[in-house]
Amino acid sequence: MNWWNRLWRRKQMEQQLEKELRFHLDQYAADLIARGSDPEDARSQARITFGGSEQVKEDCRDARGTRWLEDLWRDFAYALRMLQQKPGFAAVALITLALGTGVTTVMFTVFESVLLKPLPYPEPDKLVAVHGHSETWNAALYGEQNVAYLDFRDCRRESRSLDLAGWVFNTGTLSEPGEPEHVDEFEASANLFSVLRVPLFRGRNFSPEEDRPGGARVAILGYSLWHRRFSGNRAVLGMGVVLDGNRYTVIGIAPEGLRLEGDEADVYTPMAQDTARYMLNRGPHPVGVIARLRPHATLAQAQTELSVIGHRLAAQYPDTNKDRTFVAQRLRPAVGNVRSTLWLLLGAVGLVLLIACVNVASLLLARAVSREREFGVRAALGAPRSRLIRQCLTESGVLGILGGVLGVLIAAVGIRPFVRLWPGSLPRAEEVAIDWRVLVFTITVSLLSGFLFGLAPALRAPIRDLEQKLRAGARTIAASSRRLHADLSCPRLPLRSCC
C-alpha cells in the first residue's frame, strides 16, 4: 500500500485496527470463559491483560511509518481552520505576504526571462556565435567584432564542425505598395533560418540559386512589418514590394518574435545579391555570424578549426587579415548592461520580502501570546516540544504558501504593466512571461519565508512553567513576548530606509 493510499484510506485502516484488536479481546475472553470464568470477569480480565487499548492503537499508528504525513495533513487542516476563525488576522497577513511575494515574483520573472532563459531556438546549446578577433580591438568597449563577407564565405566552405549562417544589417526604403517607409533590412544567407531551426511563419526560404549575385530578387517579410503594413494578409505571398527602387517578390513571412542581436528585421533579402564594395573586400566586417555545431562536433573542435582557417587567411591576405582570427562562443542572448540593474532590483525586492516576513512574524507573535494556553494544554496532554514546533511551522508554511499563491496572481496581472513601465528598452522584453521556473522559485520562496517568519513564534512554543500558564492563561507571559516583539521591530528601520 503506498503512502497516498494510507493517507486517503485512513478511516478504513482505523476500522481495521479496531476490528483486529477487538477480535483479540473477544477471543481471549472466549478462551477464559471456556476455562470456566464468569463472562463479565473474563472480559475485564482480557482488557486488563491487554493494556490500554488507546495506547496500543497509538503505537500501531506510529508503527505504520506514515505518521508524520498524517500529522502534517491534520496540522494543515487545522491551520486552515485557524485562518478561517481569525479572518482579520488572515487578511492582513496574507495581503502583506502576497505583496511581498508578488513583487519578488515579478522581479524574478523579469530576471529569469532576460538573464536565465535559454534562447528560443531548438537545441540552443548547439548554437555558436562567431566573432572576428584582433589584438587591437577592444571588445568590452565596442562590442564583438563582426566578420568580413569573404572571410565568412571561406569559413563556411572550409569548416567541418560548424554550419555557418550570416546576416548583414542594412536599412532601406520600402516604397511600394503604400507609403514609403524606412525599414530595417537583414541581408541573410539562405541557411539562416535552417541553422536557427526556426520554420518560417508562411511561405518558403531563400533557395541557393537566389542566394548568389544576380539571383531572382526575392524577399521575406518580418512578422511585425507584415502585421503592421499588410494587416497580416496572407495574399501578400507572391506580391511585389519595392525596396530601394528594386522590385522584390515576397516569398515568405518570418516567424513571430525572431530577433538577431535584439533587433527584429522588417525585410530579409538574400545576402549574396548584395555586391556593394564593402562586401567584396576583406577590410570591412559587416557580417554577423551564427553557427550550429554539427552532430558530434564540440565547441573546442570548432574553435581549433576556425583558428586554423584564420591563420591561413592571415598568411594569404596579410594586408587585411594580419593578426586577425575568429572566435567561436556559445550564443548568448544580447542583454547589454541590464544585468547589474536586474541583480540590484532583485536584491531590493528581496529586502521588501524580508520586511513583509518580519511584519507577519510580529503578527504571529502577537497571536502566539493569545494561544499560549492552547499550547499549554497540548503539552499537558503529552505533545513533545518538537511536535508543537512542527505544528507552528506547518501553520506558518500554510500562510506562506497561500501568500505565495496570491503573490503569483498579483504577478500574473502586474508583469505586463511592469515591463511596459521599464525605462528605456528592456532586452528580450517580449519573452518575459511567468513559466514553471518562476513558479518553482515562488513556491520555494513562500515556503522559506513561511519558515522564516514562523520560526520566532515556533521557538517560543517550548513550554516553561506549564502549570502556571495553564492556571493563569495568557496574562503572565505578555511581558516576555513584548521583548521579542521589540527585537523584531528594530531591524525594520534600517531595512526601510535603504529601500
Added chain:
Amino acid sequence: MSIKSDLPQGTLDLLILKVVALRPLHGYAIAQRLQQVSRDVVQVPQGSLYPALHRLENRGCLAADWKETETGRDAKFYRLTRKGRAQLQTEAASWQRLTKAVGLILEMADGGAE
C-alpha cells in the same frame, strides 16, 4: 506461579517471524503460540505485539490478509514474505552467535569463581 522474565530488547520481532514462518496466523494465535512454546517463561505484553506486527508489515517482512477463522469471524492473518524469511535467517543466526558468546563468557566467570 513462575516468575516471568521480560523479553530482551529486539527479540520480539525475531520470535514473531519464527512463529509465523510455519503458517499464517492471526494476532491472537501468535500471542498464544509464543506463550505455549516458551512454556510461559517469556512474557509477551499483548499490547506490544500489535505495534510490532504492524511495524513488520510496514517493512514488508509480513503480509496480511483478512480471512475467516474456524469460528466464522473475520481476522487479520499474517504470513511471512520472502523478505521476512531472509530477515528471519539473518536474525536467527546472529541471535545464536550472541547467545553462544554470552554462554561462553558466563561459563568462564563460573570457572574463575571456583
